[in-house]
Amino acid sequence: MYKNVLQSMTDVAIWPVISFIIFFAFFITLLVYVFLVDKKFIQYMKSLPMDDETPKSSTETVNHHV
Amino acid sequence: MEIEKFSYDNKIVKAFMIATVIFGLVGMLVGLTAAIQLFYPVFNFSDSPVGQFVSFGRIRPLHTNAIIFAFVGNAMFAGVYYSMQRLLKARMLSDTLSWIHFWGWQLIILAAAITLPLGITTSKEYAELEWPIDIAIALVWVVFGINMIGTIIKRRERHMYVAIWFYIATFVTVAVLHIVNSFEMPVSLFKSYSWYAGVQDALVQWWYGHNAVAFFLTTPFLGIMYYFLPKAANRPVYSYRLSIIHFWALIFIYIWAGPHHLLYSTLPDWAQSLGVVFSIMLIAPSWGGMLNGLMTLRGAWDRVREDAVLKFMVVAITAYGMATLEGPLLSLKNVNAIAHFTDWIVAHVHVGGLGWNGFLIFAVLYWTVPRMWNTKLYSSKLANIHFWLGTLGIIFYALPMYVSGVTQSLMWKEFNPEGFLVYKNFLETTVQILPLHGLRAMGGLLYFTGTVIMTYNLMKTAYAGSFIANEPAEAAPLAKNYVVKTGGWHYRLLEHKPLLFTVLALVAILIGGIIELVPTFLIKSNVPTIASVKPYTPLELQGRDIYIREGCVSCHSQLIRPFRSETERYGEYSKSGEFVYDHPFLWGSKRTGPDLHRIGGKYSNTWHYNHMLAPDAVSTGSIMPAYPWLFEQSIDKGSTGAKISALRTVGVPYPEGYEENANADLEKQAETIAASLKNDGIEVSSDTEIIAIIAYLQRLGTDIKAEKVAVNK
Numbered sequence: 182m183y184k185n186v187l188q189s190m191t192d193v194a195i196w197p198v199i200s201f202i203i204f205f206a207f208f209i210t211l212l213v214y215v216f217l218v219d220k221k222f223i224q225y226m227k228s229l230p231m232d233d234e235t236p237k238s239s240t241e242t243v244n245h246h247v
Numbered sequence: 248m249e250i251e252k253f254s255y256d257n258k259i260v261k262a263f264m265i266a267t268v269i270f271g272l273v274g275m276l277v278g279l280t281a282a283i284q285l286f287y288p289v290f291n292f293s294d295s296p297v298g299q300f301v302s303f304g305r306i307r308p309l310h311t312n313a314i315i316f317a318f319v320g321n322a323m324f325a326g327v328y329y330s331m332q333r334l335l336k337a338r339m340l341s342d343t344l345s346w347i348h349f350w351g352w353q354l355i356i357l358a359a360a361i362t363l364p365l366g367i368t369t370s371k372e373y374a375e376l377e378w379p380i381d382i383a384i385a386l387v388w389v390v391f392g393i394n395m396i397g398t399i400i401k402r403r404e405r406h407m408y409v410a411i412w413f414y415i416a417t418f419v420t421v422a423v424l425h426i427v428n429s430f431e432m433p434v435s436l437f438k439s440y441s442w443y444a445g446v447q448d449a450l451v452q453w454w455y456g457h458n459a460v461a462f463f464l465t466t467p468f469l470g471i472m473y474y475f476l477p478k479a480a481n482r483p484v485y486s487y488r489l490s491i492i493h494f495w496a497l498i499f500i501y502i503w504a505g506p507h508h509l510l511y512s513t514l515p516d517w518a519q520s521l522g523v524v525f526s527i528m529l530i531a532p533s534w535g536g537m538l539n540g541l542m543t544l545r546g547a548w549d550r551v552r553e554d555a556v557l558k559f560m561v562v563a564i565t566a567y568g569m570a571t572l573e574g575p576l577l578s579l580k581n582v583n584a585i586a587h588f589t590d591w592i593v594a595h596v597h598v599g600g601l602g603w604n605g606f607l608i609f610a611v612l613y614w615t616v617p618r619m620w621n622t623k624l625y626s627s628k629l630a631n632i633h634f635w636l637g638t639l640g641i642i643f644y645a646l647p648m649y650v651s652g653v654t655q656s657l658m659w660k661e662f663n664p665e666g667f668l669v670y671k672n673f674l675e676t677t678v679q680i681l682p683l684h685g686l687r688a689m690g691g692l693l694y695f696t697g698t699v700i701m702t703y704n705l706m707k708t709a710y711a712g713s714f715i716a717n718e719p720a721e722a723a724p725l726a727k728n729y730v731v732k733t734g735g736w737h738y739r740l741l742e743h744k745p746l747l748f749t750v751l752a753l754v755a756i757l758i759g760g761i762i763e764l765v766p767t768f769l770i771k772s773n774v775p776t777i778a779s780v781k782p783y784t785p786l787e788l789q790g791r792d793i794y795i796r797e798g799c800v801s802c803h804s805q806l807i808r809p810f811r812s813e814t815e816r817y818g819e820y821s822k823s824g825e826f827v828y829d830h831p832f833l834w835g836s837k838r839t840g841p842d843l844h845r846i847g848g849k850y851s852n853t854w855h856y857n858h859m860l861a862p863d864a865v866s867t868g869s870i871m872p873a874y875p876w877l878f879e880q881s882i883d884k885g886s887t888g889a890k891i892s893a894l895r896t897v898g899v900p901y902p903e904g905y906e907e908n909a910n911a912d913l914e915k916q917a918e919t920i921a922a923s924l925k926n927d928g929i930e931v932s933s934d935t936e937i938i939a940i941i942a943y944l945q946r947l948g949t950d951i952k953a954e955k956v957a958v959n960k
Contacts, residue, residue: 203758211495215488227483229334229408230474 251403251724254717255332257619259345261714263325264612266353267318268702271608274313275695281306282688284872285839286681288863291872299876300364304798308375309363314600315373315463317356322608323467324352324391327414329615330474331395334411336404336722340397344390351387355380366796367437371452371831373459374428378439381429388425392418399745403722407745409490413470415745416498416752420462423756427764428455432830434886434893438792442897445826446513449834450767454505454760461501464599465567468607469493469536472564475611476543479556485542489535496532498752500525502759507578510587511808512834513823518763519580525759526578533571540564555630559610562638566602570595585660588804588838590680591652594645601641601694609633609701616705622712629704636697643690651683660812668815673841678868777824780950782899783943785887785913790943792890793936794833797874802839805947818845818948825951828899840871847949852920853927855941877936882917884910884934916942 284290284303291302299305328345332338339345358380362368368375376384395418399411428451430442441448477484484490506514506522541564544551551557573595577586586592617624624630658676661669670676783791794800807813809820821844826832850858854865860878862871888906895901901909917933920941924931931937 207499208496211492215491218488218491223487226406226408227487229404229406230330230410230477231481231483 249723250721252719252721253338254719256328256338256342256345256716257714257718258716259339259342259349260325260329260615261619262349263321263328264616266321266349267325267608268612268698268705270313270317270321270356271605271698272695272702274310274318275691275698277306277313278310279688279691279695281310282684282691285870286684286688288870288872293873294875298872299366299797299874302797302872302874304801304872305364305366305368307801308368308372308798309360311373312359312363312375313356315459316359319464319600319604319608320352322604322611323417323463323471324348325615326471326475326608326611327395327467330410330471331398331414333720334404334408334474335398335402336720337398337402340394340401344394344397348387348390348394351383351390355383355387358383362437366798368795368798369431369439369441369831370795370798370800370833371428371441371448372456372836374425374452374455377437378429378431378433379436381425381431385422385425385429388418388422392422396745396749403724405725405743407743407748408473409484409487409494410470410474412494412748412752413466413473415749416494416756417462417467417470419749419753420458420466420498420502420756423753423760424455424458424462427760428452432893432897434889438886438890440890440893440897441831443830444898445829445832446823447767448830448832449509449512449826450506450514450518450764452832453508454502454763457505457508458502460596460599461497461504464604465501466498468604469497471611472536472540472560472607475607475614476540476560476564479554479560479610479614480544480547480550482543482547485539485545489539493532493536493539495755497529497536499755499759500528500532502756503763504529504578505763507583508836509834510578510580510583511810512806513821513826515767518767521763523578523580526575530572530575534568537564537568537571540567553627555627555634556610556614558631558634559606559613559637562634562641563603563606563610566598566606566641570599570603573598584808584810585656586652587808588836589652589656590648590683591656592837594648594652597644597648598641601637601644605694606637609637609698612701612705616708617712619718620709620712620714622708625704625707625711629700633697633701633704636693636700640690640692640694640697643693644687645690647683647686647690651680651687654683655680659816660810662812662815668812671816673816674866674868677839677870681870775822775824776827777822777951780825780827782828782894782901783946784916785891785909786882786916786939786942787946788890788894788943789882789884789887789913789936790939790941791833793877793940794943795831799843800833800835802835802837802871803841803843804835804838805842805844806834807842807844813842817842819951821948822951825948828894830894830897830899843944843947845948847945847947848952851927852923852941852945853929855944856924856929856931856937859937859940874937877940878931880936881932881934882913882936882939884913887913 280290280301281303284306292298293302328339355376359376362377362380363375367377369377374381395414399407399415431439432442433439443451473484473490503525504522506518507526508522510519510523512519541561544557544561547557551561576582577592577595586595613624613630655676658670658679659673663669805821807817807820814820825844858865859874861873862869863873887909891901891906891909895903895905914933917938920938921931921933
């Protein structure tokens with residue numbers, strides 16, 4: 182039985198603690214990272230999709246009629 | 248730094264978009280057909296020569312595969328190829344790879360469209376395609392990955408926008424899921440057996456199935472949302488910080504939630520609980536993403552009134568929020584006890600499919616086509632009509648399915664004061680919900696009509712404009728020795744290093760996958776064996792393969808949950824040990840008809856014979872299609888030996904050399920069944936397929952009745 186497997190493990194109580202630490206560390210790191218990140222950098226990243234337009238005036242446009 | 252001139256490849260985007268629209272129409276039409284078959288069984292065309300290729304069991308996987316992999320898949324590639332080039336300021340790595348990817352994917356779709364109606368299927372949901380196609384999928388996916396990672400490496404924009412993160416996670420995770428779930432032992436070119444059996448197969452399948460929803464239908468479209476929504480709204484995303492949390496939390500948590508598809512099954516309880524807990528946790532990142540999307544429109548809501556693109560996006564994002572709240576609620580055991588196996592789940596996936604994926608795809612098409620053809624949309628009025636038809640379609644689809652699901656479930660569970668089931672005959676619960684199925688088909692028809700209108704509108708738009716095959720662009724290449732000037736290097740670590748990023752994303756999804764799967768495989772006692780459970784006889788095995796071919800699993804579960812309402816109706820609840828020779832498992836996910844796990848011995852051979860020939864004549868009002876071809880086609884005895892050998896390889900204890908005399912046993916058992924039918928006045932050759940399927944059905948669930956259960960505790 183699964184219960185026996187757990188009983189036969191030494192220091193089985195450490196596993197839930199490790200699991201908790203993994204999750205706690207993952208999300209705390211994420212939050213700390215997100216709150217400390219440079220504001221200018223965030224603004225820059227935010228604007229990435231906004232300034233990828235190609236000027237429509239370009240004469241090099243290759244036009245194909247479909 | 249010198250500015251480089253280059254161009255974006257619009258031609259590949261155009262190709263994927265055309266494929267999206269064509270396969271969208273096809274997939275929806277097939278779905279509509281399947282919906283109609285459920286209340287007008289005559290549309291199974293059972294008695295016509297094509298009957299066996301278009302019956303519900305074969306049409307249903309065709310619909311799901313067409314929508315997921317052809318419609319949504321092609322749309323994903325179109326969206327990724329369009330946005331990725333522009334976000335990275337680079338043309339795709341190689342045009343050749345792009346086209347290999349495109350044609351490879353279309354060939355896979357073609358192969359699916361041929362093999363599924365032919366009944367060539369593994370029966371594992373959303374992974375039905377047989378092993379040669381699985382290999383082709385893996386190869387084409389790798390081509391896509393090389394093309395994508397290569398483009399990222401040669402990019403001119405140093406920072407990877409969050410959309411690119413979602414694309415990377417999609418590529419990595421789908422690769423892992425597809426490979427692990429596709430381990431199978433080939434019998435022939437068109438037949439294989441899953442490497443895993445029973446409860447293990449179920450766990451791998453739903454780890455795959457759930458994350459296919461997560462990483463094929465969700466993450467790539469979140470990337471697409473984070474790119475196209477700011478473009479369409481003409482304002483940057485509400486909170487980039489929130490999008491970072493959205494990404495990491497989502498991919499870290501999603502991968503754990505698969506077991507919620509197997510609640511009350513024979514999966515170990517700890518794994519079921521794990522699935523529930525992580526499903527509830529998923530609400531946080533999902534709603535973070537939804538709010539981030541909707542808040543991006545702050546100050547632009549006046550434009551939502553006029554702009555069809557924004558309308559579609561608002562409904563898509565709302566549907567994402569609704570489906571990702573509903574999903575966790577459905578994974579609570581008490582809610583799941585009611586909803587599982589019913590139309591409620593069908594409603595749930597269609598809120599996601601029609602609302603989130605469909606509407607986001609329509610928005611992207613309406614937004615990009617005029618730009619790529621350098622013109623204006625032909626008719627915004629038609630686009631608005633499409634929007635309303637689509638929205639009404641979703642409502643007419645989902646509401647009847649919710650009512651139907653709850654109605655049927657409550658009928659299944661209703662006891663009278665004497666303690667007997669009120670609706671002892673399953674068929675009563677089926678007939679009750681047929682009008683709702685009619686309404687659902689009407690919803691589907693509305694949605695399909697909207698898509699036809701969109702197709703017309705987009706074609707008129709394209710004809711009016713002139714296609715920009717190569718859109719010129721210019722940007723400076725990345726500096727070789729880049730020094731971060733502000734903010735500190737560690738804040739930009741991830742956005743600069745695509746390979747490190749890919750590895751971290753892989754680690755995030757592997758942690759959950761490994762913890763979930765490994766114990767069920769390594770700890771033998773997780774699947775208690777039952778001494779009286781024996782491998783299938785050769786005839787039963789052939790019958791089981793016919794059951795798989797006909798897609799019976801689409802409508803019939805083989806899993807009796809430990810509820811009184813189910814043990815009263817079907818018999819003893821299912822045990823893990825009963826499935827140890829089931830390659831693949833056939834638990835199913837929907838009960839359009841009753842569960843079949845304890846069908847063995849319940850009816851006579853003659854009953855099954857007549858029932859398969861004319862279900863409606865045996866059970867008046869039955870919506871099950873007839874299977875007349877089973878009475879004409881012969882059992883494929885040539886394959887028996889190879890099947891026995893293949894199953895022995897994956898662990899079924901057939902004795903060495905048994906493949907040589909398996910057919911002798913097969914014939915002996917077939918003669919017995921034919922003789923019993925003859926006693927009832929039915930003359931039938933013992934070679935016909937109906938004999939095999941009767942043998943299989945009569946075996947189902949009977950092993951533990953043979954002797955007292957000897958559970959290995």
